[in-house]
Amino acid sequence: MTKKAFSLFILILTLLLxxxxxxxxxxxxxxxxxxxxxxxxxxxPNKLHFNIYADxxxxxxxxxxxGKVIALEYIGxxxxxxxGMLTVTVLDAAFDHYESAVAINEMVERGxxxxxxxxxxxxxxxxxxxxxxxxxxxxxxxxxxWGLGTIENRVIVWLYPYTSExxxxxxxxxxxxxxNCSMVTFRPAVTQEMSEERAAFITSAAQSLNNQIVLTGEIxxxxxxxxxSLENLTDFYFYYGSFWDMAYYLNGQWLPLPHxxxxxxxxxxxxxxxxxxxxxxxxxxxxxWRFGDLPAGRYMFIRPGWFGDWSPNQDYIYVLxxxxxxxx
Numbered sequence: 001m002t003k004k005a006f007s008l009f010i011l012i013l014t015l016l017l018x019x020x021x022x023x024x025x026x027x028x029x030x031x032x033x034x035x036x037x038x039x040x041x042x043x044x045p046n047k048l049h050f051n052i053y054a055d056x057x058x059x060x061x062x063x064x065x066x067g068k069v070i071a072l073e074y075i076g077x078x079x080x081x082x083x084g085m086l087t088v089t090v091l092d093a094a095f096d097h098y099e100s101a102v103a104i105n106e107m108v109e110r111g112x113x114x115x116x117x118x119x120x121x122x123x124x125x126x127x128x129x130x131x132x133x134x135x136x137x138x139x140x141x142x143x144x145x146w147g148l149g150t151i152e153n154r155v156i157v158w159l160y161p162y163t164s165e166x167x168x169x170x171x172x173x174x175x176x177x178x179x180n181c182s183m184v185t186f187r188p189a190v191t192q193e194m195s196e197e198r199a200a201f202i203t204s205a206a207q208s209l210n211n212q213i214v215l216t217g218e219i220x221x222x223x224x225x226x227x228x229s230l231e232n233l234t235d236f237y238f239y240y241g242s243f244w245d246m247a248y249y250l251n252g253q254w255l256p257l258p259h260x261x262x263x264x265x266x267x268x269x270x271x272x273x274x275x276x277x278x279x280x281x282x283x284x285x286x287x288x289w290r291f292g293d294l295p296a297g298r299y300m301f302i303r304p305g306w307f308g309d310w311s312p313n314q315d316y317i318y319v320l321x322x323x324x325x326x327x328x
Contacts (some may be wrong), residue, residue: 046084064106142261149272162188206254240305249298
């Protein structure tokens with residue numbers, strides 16, 4: 001790998017790690033502290049003003065002279081609004097609990113917003129733990145991702161496909177495992193924009209020309225995977241990541257192969273791989289976890305990559321491996 005390419009890889013890694021930290025969800029003394037960095041510029045002075053209070057509430061410390069704090073069993077979460085206003089969510093019962101009520105009054109006196117919610121942090125986290133324990137069932141019901149929504153005061157489940165039928169399937173799973181459905185809200189795991197981008201990617205790949213990274217030898221097929229070898233006919237390094245996709249041929253065009261419920265767009269690790277100039281390498285790719293059993297038809301494995309140093313305007317080289325599945 002060239003020094004420039006390695007430096008670029010480290011830069012991409014750093015940016016992705018920073019992006020993953022964009023929304024901070026802290027498990028703190030029984031509360032949730034949710035801060036988004038994408039507020040408007042006017043929010044910055046407010047955040048600076050409330051930050052000291054946020055840190056104290058975050059650590060379950062008093063902010064007023066009374067020394068009182070909200071009891072943990074009444075706290076729903078902590079977050080900043082888009083305007084930078086600190087908001088603390090509590091159960092209604094907190095207003096009837098003396099020490100909690102005193103602490104709430106001291107917060108209100110300092111301009112902190114108090115919002116009443118249905119569920120505590122502990123209740124929502126218990127729901128997340130319950131979903132974690134039945135991961136395979138949750139996956140089969142259409143989700144691979146779920147987490148705490150502090151502002152929503154719900155556990156957010158990202159669902160695919162995002163349909164009434166799939167929601168009903170997931171709710172039935174919650175009922176079977178005695179999980180409170182009212183604590184859960186759904187979001188689409190794959191948006192319309194994402195679907196359109198994937199379709200455009202498939203079309204661009206299918207129409208591309210590549211005589212540099214070519215298929216060599218025989219293709220081996222099983223009911224769940226494909227084995228093939230690629231040869232780099234150039235003198236340059238061919239770089240690629242872990243991402244790949246598949247398409248099927250119908251009525252004269254290549255279309256995105258539908259995912260299984262919960263599979264979405266896949267789960268990709270941050271890797272930079274290389275096929276050296278003049279080298280040949282064998283690959284084995286399993287598709288059953290993303291697409292299930294494939295019926296008879298014409299299919300194509302697709303992987304994007306590039307030569308030389310990567311740039312935002314990079315022209316990708318698409319590795320295309322076309323194959324047929326016959327009637328059994």
